[in-house]
Amino acid sequence: MTTDAVSTFEDSLAALEVDSVRTSADGFEDALSETVVEPAVGAPLPFDDLTLDGTTVETDPSPADLDAARTGVTAARMAIADTGSIAIRSTAAFDEPISLFAERHVAVLDADDVVEDVAAAFDQLGPWLADDRASAIVATGPSATADMGELVLGAHGPREVCVVIVDR
Amino acid sequence: MSADRDATAAHIRRLLRDEGPAVSENAGGFNRKRRAAVADLDDYDELTREARAIKEDAIERLPELLSELEASVEANGGTLYVADDAADANAYVADLVGADDTVVKSKSMTTEELDLNDALEDVGAEVFETDLGEFVIQVADESPSHIVGPAMHRSEEWIADLFAEEFEDRFDGDPPRTAQELTQFAREYLGEQIREADVGITGANFLIAESGTMALVTNEGNARKCAVTPDTHVAVTGVEKILPTVSDLRPFAELIARSATGQTLPGYLSLLTPPVETPTIDFEGDAVGSDDREFHLVLIDNGRLAMREDDDLRETLYCIRCGACANVCANFQQVGGHAFGGETYSGGIATGWETGVHGIDSAAEFNDLCTGCTRCIDACPVNIDIPRINTVVRDRINRGADPDGFDFLVEGLTPDNEPGGLPLDKRLFGNIETLARAGSALAPVSNWLADSRAVRFVLDRAVGIDRRRDLPTFQRRTLRAWAADREGLNSSETDREAVLYPDVYTNHVNVERGKAAVRTLEALGVAVTVPDVGESGRAPLSQGMVETARSNARSTADVLLDHVDAGRDVVVIEPSDLAAFRRDYADLLATDEDADRLAANSYDVLEYVYGLLENGAESAVLSGADDADGIAYHGHCQARTLGVDRYATAVLERLDYDVLTSTVECCGMAGSFGYKSAYYELSVAVGEDLVAEFTTDDATGRTVVASGTSCLDQLDELLHRDPVHPIELIAPTRAE
Secondary structure (H helix, E strand, O other): OOHHHHHHHHHHHHHOOOEEEEEEOOOHHHHHHHHOOOOEEEOOOOOOOOOOOOOOOEOOOOHHHHHHOOEEEEEEOEEEOOOOEEEEEOOOOOHHHHHHHOOEEEEEEEHHHEEOOHHHHHHHHHHHHHHOOOOEEEEEOOOEEOOOOOOEEOOOOOOEEEEEEEEO | OHHHHHHHHHHHHHHHHHOHHHHHHHHHHHHHHHHHHHHOOOOHHHHHHHHHHHHHHHHHOHHHHHHHHHHHHHHHOOEEEEEOOHHHHHHHHHHHOOOOOEEEEOOOHHHHHHOHHHHHHHOOOEEEEOOHHHHHHHHHOOOOOOOOOOOOOOOHHHHHHHHHHHOHHHHOOOOOOOHHHHHHHHHHHHHHHHHHOOEEEEOOOEEEOOOOEEEEEEOOOHHHHHHHOOOEEEEEEEHHHEEOOHHHHHHHHHHHHHHHHOOOOOOEEEEEOOOOOOOOEEOOOOEEOOOOOEEEEEEEOOOHHHHHHOOOOHHHHHOOOOOHHHHHOHHHHHHOHHHOOOOOOOOOOHHHHHHHHOOHHHHHOOHHHOOOOOHHHHHOOOOOOHHHHHHHHHHHHHHHOOOOOOHHHHHHHOOOOOOOOOOHHHHHHHOHHHHHHHHHHHOOHHHHHHHOHHHHHHHHHHHOEOOOOOOOOOOOOOHHHHHHOOOOOOHHHOOEEEEEEOOHHHHHOOHHHHHHHHHHHHHOOEEEEOOOOOOOOHHHHHOOOHHHHHHHHHHHHHHHHHHHHOOOEEEEOOHHHHHHHHHHHHHHOOOHHHHHHHHHHEEEHHHHHHHHHHOOOOHHHOOOOOOOOEEEEEOOHHHHHHOOHHHHHHHHHHOOOEEEEOOOOOOOOOOOHHHEOOOHHHHHHHHHHHHHHHOOOOOOOOEEEEOOHHHHHHHHHHHOOOOEOHHHHHOOOOOO
């Protein structure tokens, strides 16, 4: 996607109090290690030149690992520039719970997967849901609640979200 | 009747005190955020039209979409069950749950409608609400006070006290106090339940027929955990939630969180096509890997298919349950959902839901709290005419009322088309024109009587007109009589002619503003006629007297359309009458063509003045500001919904006035509402928010201006600053 869309996306994330770092594929491992708070669990990344192998992130976690993790690392398969949203696809490798249970979620995003707006996002969601019969979460900002009298981040899901945007 | 009114007033007084402050902060806050989020969206109106059209089509094609959805869900490996009613749904779900099972639930108003938790507890299961608001009311054993924020009537401090007492054993003398600490506790406590749960129950905000996908709109993340952690996922929702395709979801995705909480998108828009690919997680056995997931989609009819056949209630099925109608409601903001009655749903669109799913008795209780201000129509992302639903239900309640012994007599004597058993206050306010005619004919004696303490006592006890309100002062000489005796601008001297609609209040009570309107229009080159025409139908409609409203509307339209045919524009002073012509007549008149023609040719008086000035009329003939006179202007609720309040501001600014505009949704008087003794204190509480805006340092020295009779009465009573209609301010100074 255009540089414009990525910088709009970064601005939208900042407005949601979501951190982001931008890196080349070569710098990915360093960037990741700076964002991960250990212990960390993760789902294998679907990008052929990016991997969690060789990092401190446990990619085959047991339920106890998941429960104890302070960071969950997953791919974001799409992002929406206008709203600062990321889309997580459910997989057999636990992308969904890994992005949800730990207090910190680190999402790894290919800069080319940033779309401009919600309408463009639906152009992709259509085939994911209707053709692949997949499941996906469009997450916008950290988990939040106002039910206890005022706004609190980290209700049932992550209190902190960080997006690692990779130019591949 | 008088005892009922006292009980209602006492109930409202208690809620104003106990629940009002938290509701006011939360609902008011959501409303402000919604307005900002909606203003931020360039194509908001287009999206609402698109969303509306999709819902209309989906409800029309519901049987066909239901089969398509069933095929999709089954092809994916799930099961779809359509339950006729609550008992049927509860039995089906209870059958999926074992006696010692732990059930975790995310927020679902539909399961509240079914009382599903009770049914599951009856078979021995332990049920935990995991949405933090639902958790609070489950622990407190209360009912939801809001469709989106079920515990919005409770403050941080109240919840802290509740938890300290209920979970004393867990705190070791140091219970959580802040929202942050309370949330952390709830997350951990409910996290334990989720980890060991056997069954997860969620609702569903939307269902996609083509793919079998369900959309869940949440911020906390609990629905995701409930759906994915246990082996069995049961989704329970209304049969009306089906959309044809994924792309049909798009406008709703853009609208729902904006309308509910002012967010651009919800924290989590979960698009689950169950059974999901995520394997189950057994925290207790520390094992993963089972992909043997069970998914049941339980769709509830429970009256919805009958609503689909009901021309007046069908619109309710388009509701996406965002709660904007409750948040925007001035009365709701003061007292919250517990004042509005209803078994499950309360406030705003709830009248439609309660009538459809629980029956009219459940809807009847506090239906009167809708004042017909119409602000909710503007707030609704699918443009549902909620006041119309409330009026229809009010009419059904009136007609279903048990006739008393003397009513055949009353029925013969009152000039309306309503049944016996209609409460006296409704009959009185619905027939306000009859009263006003007598009032003017008998003035000033009628006004002396109205000031008499004995008369006020009787009116209060027998009819429910609160003694604390000033009654209108009827003028002996009506606007029509004044205009008939007068030599005005002749139509031969000008090429523009208008009729000024003499609404009941302008004709009999606030005659001066009518005179000011005539003099203003003539000064701008318009020949004005004040026609002999009756009440518009707005007054009986507000009391749910639909047949009387229909008959008044027909007579009024016949007179006014003759003038339209003769090339005259219809100019209206009272915004609620303009709302009748532009909006309500589409329902009240038998012919759409007549309604369209009257709507197209009627104007708010300041809208008309604005148009004349834009077309070259000379503003110098009007009374402009001296040294930037300050104005504090409150736009009438219905004028704002029609979008005509802005013309008053524009004209005043053009005449160099410095205008400060109120932001509250309504003044609280709302026609007859503020006169009723059961609601007097609520009406004043709403009005106090407006007073607060007009008594700031900047506002205190300004002239108070408002366009509706009700607003002027309320402001006069609460502020004592002699409020005026904008037309009186700008009218040319009299030559005589």
